[in-house]
Structure formats: C-alpha cells, structure tokens
Amino acid sequence: MSLEREQLNELHWLMEMLHTIDVGLVVLDRQYKIQIWNGFMENHSGLLPREVKNELIFDLFEEIPKEWFIRKSESVFALKNKAFTIWEQRPYLFRFQNYRPITGTADYMYQNTTFIPLMSSTGEVTHLCLIVYDVTDNAVHKLDLERANQELALLSQTDGLTRLFNREHWERCMQAEYKRWSRSNHASSLVMIDIDHFKKVNDSYGHMAGDDVIRDISRLIRQHVRETDVSGRYGGEEFAILLADTDLDNAQIFAERLRQEVEKSVVTHNDIEIKYQVSMGIAEVDPSIKNYEAWIECADAALYRSKQTGRNKISCHPKQG
Numbered sequence: 011m012s013l014e015r016e017q018l019n020e021l022h023w024l025m026e027m028l029h030t031i032d033v034g035l036v037v038l039d040r041q042y043k044i045q046i047w048n049g050f051m052e053n054h055s056g057l058l059p060r061e062v063k064n065e066l067i068f069d070l071f072e073e074i075p076k077e078w079f080i081r082k083s084e085s086v087f088a089l090k091n092k093a094f095t096i097w098e099q100r101p102y103l104f105r106f107q108n109y110r111p112i113t114g115t116a117d118y119m120y121q122n123t124t125f126i127p128l129m130s131s132t133g134e135v136t137h138l139c140l141i142v143y144d145v146t147d148n149a150v151h152k153l154d155l156e157r158a159n160q161e162l163a164l165l166s167q168t169d170g171l172t173r174l175f176n177r178e179h180w181e182r183c184m185q186a187e188y189k190r191w192s193r194s195n196h197a198s199s200l201v202m203i204d205i206d207h208f209k210k211v212n213d214s215y216g217h218m219a220g221d222d223v224i225r226d227i228s229r230l231i232r233q234h235v236r237e238t239d240v241s242g243r244y245g246g247e248e249f250a251i252l253l254a255d256t257d258l259d260n261a262q263i264f265a266e267r268l269r270q271e272v273e274k275s276v277v278t279h280n281d282i283e284i285k286y287q288v289s290m291g292i293a294e295v296d297p298s299i300k301n302y303e304a305w306i307e308c309a310d311a312a313l314y315r316s317k318q319t320g321r322n323k324i325s326c327h328p329k330q331g
Contacts, residue, residue, distance in 0.1 A: 019274045034104070034142030037128065039089070042067050042080070054106040054119065073105040087135045093125040097149050108146055120149035138248065164248045167244040171221060172228035176281075180242030180250060181302075187240075187252055188302035191295050198254055199261035199294045201311040203227070203268075205247040206287045207320040219279040220247075223286050233267050250309075258294040258326060265290045265324050273322065289316035293327035 034054070037046035043066055047059040055062075068076050086093050095103065097120040106119040122145050128137040167179035175183070186201070191198050205211075205227065208242065212220040226248060231241050231249060240252040253261050269288060277284040291313025301306045308327040315325040 012330075033144070034140070036067075036142070037310065038067060038083075038138045038140070038141040040136060043071075049059070050140070051104075055104065060269060071104055074103060083125060083138055084137060086127050090127045090129070092127070095121075095123045095125075097122055097145055101149075103140070103142060116150050119144050120146045143266065161222065171224060172243045172249075174228055174231065174249070176274050177242060177244055180240060180244070182241040183242075184252060184302045184306065186303060187254060188295065196255055197257040197294060198252070199256045199258055199292055200305055200309040201251040201261060201265050202244070202253070202291045202306075202313040203231075203288050204247040204290075204313055206289055206317075208247040208286075209241035211286065213285060214281060215279060215284060219277070219282070219284060222277050222279045223247075223284060226275055226324075227272060227286075230268060230271050230275060234264065234271070254327055258292060261292050261294065262324060262326065265292055269324060271320070288324040289313060289321045290324045291327065292318055292324065 020140055021174050031048065032050060034050045035046065035048040036044060039045055044062045045064075047054075047057070047062045052058055064068060068074060068079075082093055082095075087090075093292045102118055104119075104121065108119045109118045122143045124141040124143075126139040126141065127135040128134045128139050136201055147270070149275040167175055169176045174180075186196055190196070205223065208220065208223070224243075227249065228243070233250065235241050235251060238254050240254070242250050245251045253264060256264070269290060272286070272288050275285070291309045292312065293299070293305060293308035293312060295305050299308060310328040312325040316323045320323070
C-alpha cells in the first residue's frame with residue numbers, strides 16, 4: 011500500500027471517528043458560521059451537515075445567548091486558550107430534547123462544553139471547535155441527591171404529626187432571632203399556645219382523636235402564619251409561633267384571629283364532631299429579657315395566666331392592667 015493510500019485511509023478513519031463519536035463536535039469560523047457538524051449534533055438537532063454548513067449558529071439556535079457566547083469565544087480567539095462551560099452554570103448550550111429513559115425526568119439534555127482554539131499553520135486562530143458532552147445522567151443524579159438531602163434536612167427539622175418545626179429546630183430559630191434583636195432592637199413577639207382540656211379529649215375519644223385535634227390546630231397555624239414566621243410544636247399539645255418584626259399589639263391581633271378560627275373549627279373523628287379551644291400567652295422581647303430562654307419563660311408565664319383565669323383567652327407579658 012502506497013504512503014498516499016495510507017494517508018487517505020487514516021484521514022477517512024479520522025473523519026469517520028469524528029462523525030460517530032458520542033460527543034458533539036462543531037467547528038465555527040471567525041464569523042461564527044458552522045463548518046463541521048458531526049453525527050451527534052445531527053442526531054440530536056435533526057439538522058444534516060449540509061443544512062447547517064456556512065449558517066450562522068445564532069440563526070439556527072436562538073437559545074444560545076449571543077452576547078455571552080461571543081464574549082466567551084473572543085477570549086478563546088485572543089488568548090489561544092481553551093474555555094469551558096458546565097451544566098451547573100448553564101444547563102445547556104444547545105437545547106436538545108432528552109430521550110434517555112433512565113434520566114426521563116429531565117426535559118432537556120444537560121451539557122458541558124469545551125471551547126478549543128484551532129490554529130492555522132501560521133499560528134493564527136482561525137476557527138473555534140466546540141465539544142459538547144451529554145452529562146444528563148450525572149446532572150440528574152446530582153440534582154436527585156441534592157433534593158433528597160434537602161428533604162432529609164427538612165424531615166430532621168419537622169415534627170411528623172403536625173408538619174410544623176420540631177422543638178429542637180424551633181429553639182435554634184428562637185436563639186438566632188434573639189441574637190438578631192440584640193443587634194437591631196427590632197420588634198419581635200413570641201406566641202405560646204396550649205389546647206384547653208386536651209386530656210379530656212384523649213380520655214373521651216381516644217388518642218387517635220387527640221392526634222386529629224393536634225393536626226387541625228397545626229393546619230390553622232400554617233394557614234395564618236407568614237413565610238417569615240417560625241411555628242413549631244413545643245411539646246404535646248403546646249405550640250409556639252415566633253412573629254418576627256411584630257410588636258405586641260400586632261401579635262395580639264394575630265393571636266385573636268387564630269383563637270377565633272380555632273373556636274369555630276370542628277374536628278370529625280369516626281363520625282363524632284369534636285370542638286376545642288386554646289389558651290395563648292404573648293411576650294414581646296425587651297431589654298428586661300436577658301436570653302431566648304427567658305423570652306420563652308415570659309410567654310409561657312402569660313400562657314399559664316390564661317389557663318388559670320378561664321382559658322380560651324390571650325394574656326400578655328408583662329401582665330396587662
């Protein structure tokens with residue numbers, strides 16, 4: 011076999027390899043017109059090499075942000091160095107549909123892309139090569155793992171019965187809020203809530219009915235709090251709501267609205283209708299309160315006063331005349 015023949019065969023094999031390799035291969039000239047378009051790009055775009063030859067890449071793929079792409083490419087032309095994009099920064103360069111059954115949850119193919127300068131024999135960068143990697147499997151697995159970790163973190167902070175924060179997490183939030191108040195002296199109030207005669211509910215209807223009552227008040231709390239408020243199950247039938255940036259007067263308005271909603275609520279358990287009421291205590295943080303534990307004690311003392319003076323009512327700290 012002659013040398014010329016061998017060289018032709020090697021060129022043919024090289025072109026065949028570049029066409030069939032399982033990554034995208036695109037070569038652009040200095041005007042960003044497509045010169046080479048391999049099989050990967052053809053298969054995922056549905057466009058044949060002859061259809062894209064000498065076409066401006068931005069005309070064919072409007073999803074590519076033109077200014078960003080040119081800025082990134084020009085640095086490659088000027089510095090003669092590679093550049094990269096990863097899916098965490100930009101999910102894809104070309105919006106190709108994702109057809110993989112394993113990663114069917116992704117609508118589009120996640121991509122990493124490498125920008126490579128191509129130099130002429132004179133050392134001038136005349137073309138730009140884009141290598142496009144399909145990283146959908148890795149991206150989906152990582153996103154699923156992050157989602158699972160977030161769910162686990164939320165579960166570790168949440169009371170299973172009420173879907174409110176558990177006491178451990180809620181107290182951490184209280185501690186952080188007290189520190190924030192120490193720096194800024196903004197208004198902030200704590201509401202403690204206890205279900206009146208809850209033992210009688212359990213004794214009369216059973217603990218399952220008691221759980222339904224706890225779920226019901228938790229539902230009402232979730233409906234009435236703001237996103238910035240922190241509500242939690244403090245223990246048993248006792249609940250706590252941290253009202254950030256809320257003074258005592260506005261905390262009383264919130265608490266009274268919630269108290270009335272509870273009073274109107276009816277819990278149905280095994281065709282038995284159960285009505286219940288709550289007592290509340292409120293404390294706005296002030297300079298006499300030296301730590302977050304003392305803040306809780308003040309609200310709890312106000313709650314105890316509500317229980318001792320008739321229940322189904324709201325008391326405040328300090329004691330109102």
